Amino acid sequence: MKCSICNEKAVGSFQEKPYCSEHFKEALESFVFSFIKEKKLIPSSKVCVAVSGGKDSTSLLNIVSKYMQNQGLGKPTALCINEGIEGYRDKTIKDIAEFCNKNDIDLKLVSFKDEFGFTMDEYLEREGEHLSSPCSVCGVLRRYLLNKHARDFDVVCTGHNMDDEAQSVIMNLLNDNMGLLARQGYFSGLLHSDKFTKRVKPFYFVKEKEIMIYSLISKFNISFNACPYAKADFRNPVRVFLNEKESEDKNAKKNVLEFYLSIKDRLAQQFLNESLQECQICHEPSSKRICEACRIREKWTSF
Template sequence: MKCSCGKKAVFQHKDSALCKEHFIDYFERKVFSTIKEHAFFDDAESIGVAASGGKDSTVLLYLVKKYLEQSQSQEKLAKPKKHATLCALAIDEGIEGYRKKTLDFLKAFCEQNEISLSIYSFKSAFGFSLDEAVARLQDYGPCTICGALRRSLINRFGRKLDVVATGHNLDDECQGIIMNLFKSNTGFLPRLGIRTGVVSHALFSKRVKPLFFCPEKEVFLYSFLKGFGVPFTECPYAVSSYRDNARRFINSVSSQFPGAKESIASHFLSFLPALRRSVEKKQPKQCSSCGEPSAGSLCKACEISLAFVASR
């Protein structure tokens, strides 16, 4: 199959086929227009990217840096403040044989691209690694523990910045929507979307998702074609997760109905404002233990920390 320019296509979606150069251009335009249309970085002075050393956050880091550089010279791009700073925030959960490899890659990538990097670990923040927590806390799934602690740290350190971009791609978003529907967690749905959060509050970091409209395969293809050399890794806990089942289900549907993921995400976004209006906008409480935002008197991260201490 050929691109309209006559070169061999490396990408096909519905009736469209693109060669390497045109795919790269298409992908970058898609991400940049998402940033611009949703005013992610308008007037921002400090921008963080939640990075793991995986393909999504590596692509995001590269493109946010490129966007910032181009926005200073191109009128058509929305402008962050002049000299806006970019930094990468990484979390070391403490997963043996997995995280070190990706963090080593991330350190080298940030050094090469002159991006400052801050790494925060579960061990130093909470006193235990994810591996230790999983071994002792049978009542919590690995992804529940990891998600709660990661969100807490990203929020805590991301709050110091004007905005934090995360590498959630289209597949991640569809999985989040479907999982919450299947589990009847409809109360969580308003928290999803291209710009997270139902209420604005000084305790919440502002989080945005520039890869929201990019399928996982497109992100990988971009990373591959750009030669980033992101190492192959797969979280050892991912195989047992509910998300893994949701991924298989959505991919199965999507292979029969191309464009299904885009439809799920765009329709979700279209009714998200109504969904958010329909929920009671409660201002967050502060966790009685750590002072972080919390739905109850104790935040999930502290609840898990206390359960870990009690399990000794």
């Protein structure tokens, strides 16, 4: 197959059009730039990018950084949370530190161990077989730290792509979790508070495999290993299901997201009356008296 612009050999397709490496990069970047602009995802120079050292967040940091410099907004700050997963996160942190160093981007490192007193490895070892889903515990703690440490910024950009987001819609439907469903979208959350930093997703309409190609062309120093604990996650069968659907209909994932966006506002109305409180223990914002992160902390000390 040949590049649809220059006739050179194509390396992959972006939105169903084949491109050579140079034009693939250009097409993906200009699509994301337009999306950021159209949806006003980056309103100021106070921008933080949540990074893990994987392909999605490294590609995102690169693109947001380019976008901001084009707009005269300076550079973003990278924020990396170390969950303490040996043989996995330690390696990706080294990669992202190197990337930030090379590109002169400030990197802020925060760890579960310093904040909560335990690593994810230690937590799972203690909890053993009682644990329902490692990813949900890890996700609560990560979102908590992300919000806490991004407070000085106007937005936090996260690397969630079209695959992640379509999976989350289906998972929240299957779990009957309407509250969480209402908070999805390229702008996360619905309760406004000074204590909540808006989370935005510039890759909302970019497929995982397109980011994979972008990261390979860009020659980022990244590893493609998945988290060792993710095997048990309910996300996996949903991912397989959506990939199967996509092989029959290339718009399957996009359809899920467009349907979701068309009902989001009406769905969100139902949850707007939920009042935002302060957690009695840590004083972080919470929809309950005690926040989820403090519940997990309590559980850890009770083992």
